[in-house]
Amino acid sequence: MTSLEQLGITIPIVQAQMAGVSTPDLAAAVSNAGGLGSIGVGATDAAGARAMIRATRARTDRPFNVNVFVHAKAKANAARERQWLQALEPLFAEYGSAPPGTLREIYTSFADDAAMLAMLVEEAPPVVSFHFGVPAPDRIAALKAVGCTLIASATSLNEARQIEAAGIDVIVAQGWEAGGHRGIFDPTLADDRLGTIALVRLIGALSSIPVIAAGGIMDGAGIRAALALGAIAAQLGTAFIACPESSADEAYRLALGGEGARHTVMIDAISGRPARCLRNRFTAWAATNRLAAPDYPIAYDAGKALNAAAKAAGESGFGAQWAGQGAPLFRAMPASDLVATLWQEAGRLA
Incomplete structure (x- = not known):
């Protein structure tokens, strides 16, 4: 065979x-x-x-x-997770929301x-x-x-x-x-x-x-x-x-044709593990944030909550818009x- x-x-x-x-x-x-x-x-x-x-x-x-x-x-770390949520708090506030009180291991x-x-x-x-x-x-x-x-x-x-x-x-x-x-x-x-x-x-x-x-x-x-x-x-x-x-949403599809597709970024801020993403609002924040992300998939609990809050306010730049370096093709x-x-x-x- x-x-x-x-x-x-x-x-x-x-x-x-x-x-x-x-x-x-x-x-x-x-x-x-x-x-x-x-x-x-x-x-x-x-x-x-x-x-x-x-x-x-x-x-x-x-x-x-x-x-x-x-x-x-994942190894839970209450202090690190609390710091992470505090760092994200201004982003949530920008969209009239607040980060979750605690983070969960959302995937088994x-x-x-x-x-x-x-x-x-x-x-x-x-x-x-x-x-x-x-x-x-x-x-x-x-x-x-x-x-x-x-x-x-x-x-x-x-x-x-x-x-x-x-x-x-x-x-x-x-x-x-x-x-x-x-x-x-x-x-x-x-x-x-x-x-x-x-x-x-x-x-x-x-x-x-x-x-x-x-x-x-x-x-x-x-x-x-x-x-x-x-x-x-x-x-x-x-x-x-x-x-x-x-099942990619319209914002994701549009982003593939945008400038962010020419500059994909490997980050762990969205989920807690390295992943290559279209450059967007989340990757820009991650580039300046110096904190270590909580373990995968605990960090993803925060990332998904932030994306939901931003999307509800009409901002699509906090999604997990994963894409490889050949995206513009x-x-x-x-x-x-x-x-x-x-x-x-x-x-x-x-």
């Missing part, structure tokens, strides 16, 4: 999971077009994830990917979520992927036992080796250029910030399992380059944000048309 057959796809294009932006409609459209569509369920519970899986299945009989977050449990890691594991075993989606780390061996074994192909993201050779040792089938090499949350396993450690080209080559040369390239890829030329580097497929996220099937078209266009472009360069 070839690597693409293992994933059940005919076109080497993977739509990134993009929790909060990907939808069953988007994932199904990509899968029906021959690529691998994805839904991100890291921001919902087992019941919500089951509903998304079943909605995707109702729209496609092709394989699709279900992505979960495997982050370390798959590492600790027995209900999510049980649901995935019951539903047995064709592909399951992991971000921020790898789960315990018993969880991997349970998913493999029901036939799931497993993928995990790596930002370094060391993380790739951990993924390979865990028995996972495919590695996503996530370069520094990538939009959204950086998949680094331990954000307290130094980050070598390897770009997509170097990372794909390193992992491809020094690992024995297939590699998918991710980070800054927006068109057929990028896909062809990824394949030439030895990747079995290219993963694109930002390229699909403007598709009508995504986006094209707004139906997802199936985008997959066909991308592959036609790549074919012309072969």
